[in-house]
Amino acid sequence: MLRNLCIALLFAAAFPAAAADAGWQSGAGLFRVTFQSELDPIVINRIHNWVLHIEDEHGAPVAGATLAVTGGMPAHDHGLPTAPQVTRELAAGDYVLEGLRFHMSGRWELQITITTDDSQDVVVISLDL
Amino acid sequence: MRRRIRNLLVLLLACMAVYYAWIHRPLSPAPWSDEDLVTLRSLSIASLPPLPADPSNAVADDRDAAIMGSLLFFDARLSANGEVSCATCHQPDLGFTDGLQKGRGIGESKRSTRSVVGVAYSPWLYWDGRRDSLWSQALSPLEDPQEHGSNRMHIVRLVTSEAVYRDMYRSLFGQVPAFTDTGRFPAAAAPIDDPDLASAWAAMRDIDRQAVNTVYANIGKTIAAFERSVLPQGTRFDAYVSALLRGDQKEQDALFSKDEVLGLQLFIGEARCTECHNGPLFTNDEFHNTGVLAYPGELPDRGRIDGLRLVLGNEFNCLGDYSDDQAQRCAELTYVRSGPELIGATRTPSLRNVSQTSPYMHRGQLATLAEVLQHYNRAPDAMIGHNEAKPLGLTGPQLKRLEAFLRTLAASSAR
Numbered sequence: 305m306l307r308n309l310c311i312a313l314l315f316a317a318a319f320p321a322a323a324a325d326a327g328w329q330s331g332a333g334l335f336r337v338t339f340q341s342e343l344d345p346i347v348i349n350r351i352h353n354w355v356l357h358i359e360d361e362h363g364a365p366v367a368g369a370t371l372a373v374t375g376g377m378p379a380h381d382h383g384l385p386t387a388p389q390v391t392r393e394l395a396a397g398d399y400v401l402e403g404l405r406f407h408m409s410g411r412w413e414l415q416i417t418i419t420t421d422d423s424q425d426v427v428v429i430s431l432d433l
Numbered sequence: 434m435r436r437r438i439r440n441l442l443v444l445l446l447a448c449m450a451v452y453y454a455w456i457h458r459p460l461s462p463a464p465w466s467d468e469d470l471v472t473l474r475s476l477s478i479a480s481l482p483p484l485p486a487d488p489s490n491a492v493a494d495d496r497d498a499a500i501m502g503s504l505l506f507f508d509a510r511l512s513a514n515g516e517v518s519c520a521t522c523h524q525p526d527l528g529f530t531d532g533l534q535k536g537r538g539i540g541e542s543k544r545s546t547r548s549v550v551g552v553a554y555s556p557w558l559y560w561d562g563r564r565d566s567l568w569s570q571a572l573s574p575l576e577d578p579q580e581h582g583s584n585r586m587h588i589v590r591l592v593t594s595e596a597v598y599r600d601m602y603r604s605l606f607g608q609v610p611a612f613t614d615t616g617r618f619p620a621a622a623a624p625i626d627d628p629d630l631a632s633a634w635a636a637m638r639d640i641d642r643q644a645v646n647t648v649y650a651n652i653g654k655t656i657a658a659f660e661r662s663v664l665p666q667g668t669r670f671d672a673y674v675s676a677l678l679r680g681d682q683k684e685q686d687a688l689f690s691k692d693e694v695l696g697l698q699l700f701i702g703e704a705r706c707t708e709c710h711n712g713p714l715f716t717n718d719e720f721h722n723t724g725v726l727a728y729p730g731e732l733p734d735r736g737r738i739d740g741l742r743l744v745l746g747n748e749f750n751c752l753g754d755y756s757d758d759q760a761q762r763c764a765e766l767t768y769v770r771s772g773p774e775l776i777g778a779t780r781t782p783s784l785r786n787v788s789q790t791s792p793y794m795h796r797g798q799l800a801t802l803a804e805v806l807q808h809y810n811r812a813p814d815a816m817i818g819h820n821e822a823k824p825l826g827l828t829g830p831q832l833k834r835l836e837a838f839l840r841t842l843a844a845s846s847a848r
Contacts, residue, residue, distance in 0.1 A: 349717050351556070351764045380708070382821060385719045387770040403768025407717035408708050409472075 327359075330425035334361060335418050337427045339401075348433055351386065351405040358397050358418060365397025366420060373401060375414035384414075409433050456828040462694040465677065472701045477674040478667050481713040484553050488758040489566050489751045490654045492605055493661060501601040502659030505652065510591060511575055513582035514539060519574065519656065522546040528786035528844075529663060534797025538580035544734070545797040548790055551783055553661040555718040556765040560779040560795040561740025562720060565766050566756075567657035569749035572649060576625050584623035584630050586612070589648040606651050610644050617641050646748070650755035665714065665785045666844035670697075673841070689841065695831075696838025704809070704825055704835055715784035715842070722777040724813045724820030725794045733816040734795060737775040745769070776818035788840045802839055806832045 327338040336359045342352045358366040371390040376383035388403040406412055414429040465473070474480060484494075492498035505511065509518040517538040523529040529549035536542035544560050552558070558570035574580035575588055590612045592598040603609050612618040618641060622633035634642065669688055676684035689697070700706045709717050720737035727733045744766070749755050751763035779795045793799045799808060810832060812822040827835070 349712055351768070380821070382774060383770070383772065385717075385770065386765070386768045388768055403764055407711075407719040409711065410708075 328427050328429050330418065330427040332425045334423050334425040335359065335366060335427060336361075336363075337416060337418075337429065339429070346406070346431065346433060348406050348409060351403060354401040354404060355394065356390070356399045356401050356416065358399065365395075366418070367393065367396040368420070369399070370419040371399055371401070372417040372419075373414060374417075375412060377408060377410055377412055379411060380408070406431075406433055456830050460691070460695055462691060462698055469698075469701060470678065472707065473674045473697075474678060475711070476670075476701075476707070476713060476715065478665060478671040478713050479675065481551075481554075481665070484661055484664075487553070487566060487568075487657070487661075488760070488762055489756040490568050490657055491757040492651075492654050492658050493567075495605065495658055497601065498605055498655045498658035499662050500659075501598065501605065502655035502657065504597070505592075505656050506659055511581055511583055511588055512539065513584075513587075517581050519571070522574075522580070523549045528789040530790045532791065534792050536580065538574070538577070539582040540579035542577070542579050544795050545792065547782060548786065549660050549663045550786060551665045551714045552663070553657075554714055555716075555780075557718060557720075557740075557744075557780055559740065560734075561736050561743070562780055563740040563743035564747065564749075565744050565751050565763075566749075567660050568650065568653035569747060570653075571656035571660070572653040572749060576623050578627070584621045584625070584627075585645055585649040586619060586622040586633075588652060589645050590618070592652055593648060601655075602648075602651070605655070610648060612645070618645070643754075646755060650749055653749070654757075665783075668785065668842050668844050670838075670841040673697075690837065692834045692837045693841055696834035696836070697841075699827070699831055699835050700838055703831075704827060706809075706835075709781045710784050716781045718780060720775055720778035720780055721821050722774070722779075722815050722818040723809070723822045724815040725779075725796075725798055725808065726813065727816055728796065728798065731796075733777060734779070735777060735817065736795070737778040737780075738771075741769065741771055741775060773818070774821075777815055778818065784839060785842050786844055788843050802836045803832065806835055 327336045329336055338357045339354045340357075341354050343350060346352075356371065358369055358371075360366050373388050373390065374383065384405070385407045386403045386405045388401055390399045391402050392400050394400060410433065412431045412433060414431070416427050416429065418425055418427065487493040506519040506523075509516050509521070511518065521538055522531045522536040522542075523546065524531055531537070531546045533546065535544060536546040547560065553567055556565065558564040558567065559573075564570040564573060572585075575583050576585060592602060593609050593612055599609055617638065619633040619637070621630055622637060622645075623630040624634045625631060637645075673685060673688040673693075676688060709719065709721055711717055720740075722736070744750055747753070751758055751766050752761060756763070782790075787793075788802065791800060791802070793802070793805045794808075799805050806827075809822055810825045810827050812820055812824045814820060
């Protein structure tokens with residue numbers, strides 16, 4: 305617990321600012337997602353990590369979820385240039401997403417499928433780079 | 434009836450004359466918007482970040498390693514016939530390319546030679562990204578039968594027995610192994626597609642193979658240290674952006690013609706070039722299928738879909754035993770993607786010095802910049818996979834302006 309807290313604090317220090325304050329609601333409204341990017345602002349052509357924070361509809365952190373991430377540029381009909389993965393859960397509801405890179409300016413979308421023991425929902429995060 | 438045809442012809446000619454006059458009308462560039470200025474700043478050499486670290490190469494930024502690497506880069510003794518060096522294809526006077534459709538060492542390569550300028554910024558090497566570091570790339574031509582045609586046993590023996598290299602190696606890496614015992618170390622050996630070399634390599638003890646590989650990898654690391662010093666130089670384009678951001682109109686007018694400004698406006702706008710040719714090196718270093726046709730009689734190039742398999746299986750990749758990245762960060766390799774988008778996809782080249790680096794495309798299929806621009810304007814269907822590009826519908830004069838702009842990306846003297 306203390307170790308996880310230390311790691312979370314280190315990440316908070318290393319990842320300077322929240323890129324999204326309001327967050328994104330999942331399709332069926334089961335989850336709300338915010339993220340902190342290691343790069344602030346996010347620039348193109350640099351591989352980097354995020355920390356995703358997942359809450360349920362009551363605002364409580366969602367622990368032990370399985371997250372799958374895909375994405376791309378809808379206007380260009382292509383996907384992400386990397387295959388980012390959630391590698392670990394730092395603290396309840398905080399998940400490290402590694403290996404993100406964006407290789408063009410414009411509108412990107414990330415689809416995050418969140419699966420818990422009793423539910424599944426998809427949140428779409430939009431970014432304008 | 435005849436009169437009607439004549440009238441129609443006259444009308445058609447008049448329409449053509451009006452169209453011709455319209456597309457050739459003198460234009461004045463529109464003022465740059467704030468968004469344009471952000472894009473132009475991002476393309477300028479002033480935005481080039483410091484060289485990214487290469488944790489897989491402990492001597493990447495060592496000056497002595499770069500000196501040793503520069504000697505090796507120009508040393509034809511590394512090749513099987515004593516006539517081919519790295520500089521045979523990467524000629525400094527040609528923007529570190531060779532002016533040929535396909536690279537020519539001992540034989541002819543499958544693909545066109547890519548420039549070395551600014552290559553240390555790329556996470557992937559080669560058109561298909563089949564290597565993930567400069568040092569692992571530097572080792573590949575040495576054993577390619579069409580390039581140096583050599584073998585690692587010959588190369589490590591040369592470097593460890595030749596006085597200058599041996600001393601440099603010792604000061605960089607410590608102990609110099611001796612490869613003099615011909616019972617353990619044959620005259621020639623390598624794990625490549627050559628029956629004699631491969632069987633000689635297979636007959637060696639594991640520990641001896643590792644000793645050879647360690648020295649071989651270190652040789653690549655010194656060449657990489659040298660290549661990291663080959664950086665882009667300022668161009669007329671960079672000077673123009675600098676003048677623009679300072680608001681110095683007189684300097685802008687002295688640096689760029691109207692056509693060059695119009696070409697630049699097309700480049701960042703209607704022609705959509707910056708979708709891939711972005712950032713201060715004018716490349717996103719990603720893999721795209723842009724429908725470049727194969728030569729008649731040649732199979733289409735499978736590109737990244739093969740390159741991915743090769744880089745994952747390469748013993749000198751970032752996750753391999755010879756990488757210095759103890760922490761095994763290797764983010765690009767760990768989170769590399771696969772999928773059908775990679776079929777026929779090749780890596781976006783930098784456009785810096787582009788007017789010096791003809792012919793173009795991964796097999797040198799297009800001889801001139803004009804042909805390249807026409808290709809993107811048409812965006813033909815790909816032979817395999819899917820062409821990501823869409824037809825642009827630009828006019829002849831617009832393509833000429835784009836070309837005029839591209840010529841401003843030549844460094845005054847390519848290093």
